[in-house]
Amino acid sequence: MLLPRRTREGEFAVRAALGRLGRPGQARADREPRLALAGAALGIGLAALGVEVLRVIAPVSAARKAAILLDWQALGFALVPRS
Secondary structure, eight states, X not given: OHHHHHHHHHHHHHHHHTTOOSOTTHHHHHHHHHHHHHHHXXXXXXXXXXXXXXXXXXXXXXXXXXXXXXXXXXXXXXXXOOO
């Protein structure tokens, strides 16, 4: 019965020595939304860049090139959080 408590106290001692006090899952809960937002921003940027590259290299008329664009409604739907 005492072993788990000592192990947990040791874990907190190591965390305190490293400067990581708080709940064990707190750092992950703080990091995950930022990581998701960074990934979404990178994906949107790459999509916009891809559209511009496609407009430059596409062998079609100017009217057809004007029709090449991001679908913001689909993008907005994809960004809605779901569980």
